[in-house]
Amino acid sequence: MNSNSEKHTLLIIDDQPQFAQDFILLTGEEFNVVTAANGEDGLRKFQEVAADLILVDLKLGRGIDGIETLRRLKQADPDAGVIIVTEHASIETAHQAGRLGALDYCSKAPNLKELRAHLKQHLQNVAWRRAYRDELQRQYPKFIAESPAMRKLIEDIDAVAPSDRLVLITGESGAGKELVAREIHRRSLRAERPLFVVNCSNLAAPLFESEFFGHERGSFTSADRQQRGKFEAAHLSTLFLDEVGDLPLESQPKILRAVEYGKFNRIGKTHEQHADVRLIAATNHNLEEETKAGRFRQDLFYRINRVNIHVPPLRQRREDIPPLINYYLEYFSLMLHRLPPEIPADVMQDWLQYDWPGNVRELTSAIENLVLFSKDGKIDRSRLSLPPRKNTSPELFLPLFDLPYEQAKEKLIDQFQQDYFHEKLRRHEGNYTRAAEEAGVNRATIYRILASGD
Known part of the structure; x- marks a missing residue:
């Protein structure tokens, strides 16, 4: 008998407990089986356990049905291995399941032995799928979408x-x-x-x-x-x-x-x-x-x-710049065997406001260069090619007097917000968490306001 660490884990989402009970009775201790009584519970369990395969009943009782559960599972993890099981098979629902990425569409009848054979066949590919996915994640960057x-x-x-x-x-x-x-x-x-x-x-x-x-x-x-x-x-x-x-x-x-x-x-x-x-x-x-x-x-x-x-240019999605920077700092630090360097507040502010004509490719090149020449977690400023800092001198406020009141006030408030959060970050040495706590806002607010300061 395999140890628990060698067993495959199955998540069975079915409103009829008899199906899971019969399956466990047939397979004994061959699998680690986790059950959920409806789609919403199944989605929660999916976040809690590392399931190798997920069996979803097509006709769930209350709440979302099996097709919607499948859609949400694949949305949460496109690599999730989902099999639809049903006593009410139809060409239409089989087509729907396949289009949404189900591995298989199986009938519960005439017996569970056939279903078991289907599962074992798919489980043989689990290790390969994981290795392939891990290799892709190693070779290619993470898809970051905060904006x-x-x-x-x-x-x-x-x-x-x-x-x-x-x-x-x-x-x-x-x-x-x-x-x-x-x-x-x-x-x-x-x-x-x-x-x-x-x-x-x-x-x-x-x-x-x-x-x-x-x-x-x-x-x-x-x-x-x-x-x-x-x-x-x-x-x-x-x-x-x-x-x-x-x-x-x-x-x-x-x-x-x-x-x-x-x-x-x-x-x-x-x-x-x-x-x-x-x-x-x-x-x-x-x-x-x-x-x-x-x-x-x-x-x-x-x-x-x-x-x-x-695909929008980076200057049109500045909210993605901080998570991209953090991701590539870790990525290149691992690849180049360096400590991830700290990014000073003024550098982060300049990068947030820079237009990045070379887009993400230019950003990654800048970060790779930064990490390569860093020492003990500190950047070498001589290696930075930063855009010029924006002038916030009072002379820039003179044109406001030529604008209508509400428009001038809006521009003045925008400039105040920029200066306020720049100063907060300077006082906290670029630490967004401490700056946000002192200002009484969340970090996303600071990112958003600074990113809007074109």
Whole structure:
């Protein structure tokens, strides 16, 4: 018999206790079983226990039903392994469950042995899924969304991720478009397979087509072996076309055929092949303008622009700057084997008000440099390239006399709030918690007010 530490934990959410009792009777001590009598209780238990799989009854009694419980579980953790169990199976609810990311949709009848076999099959993949998720978290940054703009972005991701619709992600360079693409894939039904990436920029048509479609041995001078392309490799997964606006014009008709029908030919091969691929594209170009200028095909633009997600620049979501700074301080400190340095209040204030033309990429570069040259948890100010501090001299208040009273008062109050919290932070050496306690507000208020001081 396995020890408790080796057992898998199952969370069973069912308003009929008989189902869980029968399951425990059948499986004995094979699993750690935690039960919940309704959806709301199940969501609470989910936060308390590390469940390997969650069984949710479709027809829960009072409160939210099984489909809504599934939706909220996946919203809380896109990696949660959820199986819908029911005595009232239907094609419609099976489709709903699959679209929301359920691993399986099983009947409670005719007996629990079949359900047990389904569970054991899925549990075999638990260790792999966790290892894959941990590796992704190690390789790629955390998705931080504290600002209203980024919370809206998460809602958009939740809406499009379960579908197989092609998504076009737009935004400035460095804003985090690839991170959004990875988050869409992570929340999709294809998440158990890796995301494939093709960078479309600065590649001549033959090189791009070789990478995208693959080639046969001898199809060109340096083709000494057969090679599968990224499109073929991404069968049943997701392919991310980064900087799609830089696609070679002569390659775009072939890409359009792959996008529309999933059909392609390796270079040097006449036989047509097919792949089931979900495509996500990203660009920092205005593709509508590129189309008018003849640098991008209109039919391809219309095909990839059906679902658009825009990533706002960092200057439009300043509430995300402090959590991004804290995250990357810890991240680079771990990677570079340094103590996380303290950020002086004046540096934090300057960073909050800086426009970050390079967006998150520029911010991460600044923090990596800061951590690399820090000593004993202290930054080296000579390594900082800070924007100029804003002048708050009284002369700036003179234009207020040319404004209507209410508008002038609003601007004056805004300036007072800026100066007040800057001084509070200076007195407490940049400690937001102590500054907020003394001011009688919460830290989020200080972040919000300082971030608004453009």
